[in-house]
Amino acid sequence: MKYRAKIEVSLKPGHSDPEGETVARLLKELGYMVDAVNVSKVYNVLIDAQTLREARSKAEEMAKRLLANPTKDNYTISVEEQK
Amino acid sequence: MKYRAKIEVSLKPGHSDPEGETVARLLKELGYMVDAVNVSKVYNVLIDAQTLREARSKAEEMAKRLLANPTKDNYTISVEEQK
Known part of the structure; x- marks a missing residue:
């Protein structure tokens, strides 16, 4: 069976996010009130x-081994069966 | 009022995604069955x-004016009130 996993990797709070800061500045320059x-x-x-449970456990491993850096990143995972 | 908008920008189908291809290759090298x-x-x-509706409309504008490139990107938006 095929499962679609969505692994979202974000910076932990307190880590500097230069791209986010740049986008915030640009949005303000365009006149938007953003914080x-x-x-x-x-x-x-x-x-x-084979199962949703197995797919979720694989996705968790992928995040830990390759996609997220435990020092600076948080991650969230959602998995659903591929229609 | 504060609203938290989540604007997800992805490549339109058919556009090459070198980062995705690299990650797929690395995951396969690590032994995962990914497509x-x-x-x-x-x-x-x-x-x-002032309202959720206004926040959503602003987020839509931000995506169109700055965050997504209409030639190559799709985007989805979700907005919720900030607790």
Whole structure:
């Protein structure tokens, strides 16, 4: 079966986010009232697995081993069956 | 009032996604059965607005004017009141 995992990796609070700061500045220059912008990255991964549980556990491993840096990143995972 | 808008910008289908291809290759090298990886970017923007409707309309404008390139990007927006 195929499962679609969405792994969102964001900076932990307190870490500087230069891209977010730049976007916030540009939005203010365009006249928008924004307070803060944080940029995160989403990896949409199509996984082969037997069960949803297995797919979720694989996605968790991928985040830990490759996609997120435990020193500076948080991540969230959602998995659903691919229609 | 403060609203938290989540603007997710992804490549339109058919556009090459070198970062996604690299991640897919690395995941395969690590032994995972993955088919495809697409990378998208999420801008979490804290917006000042009177109503949810106004916040959503501002977020839509921001995506069109600054965050997404209509030639190559799709975007989705979700907005909720900041607690």
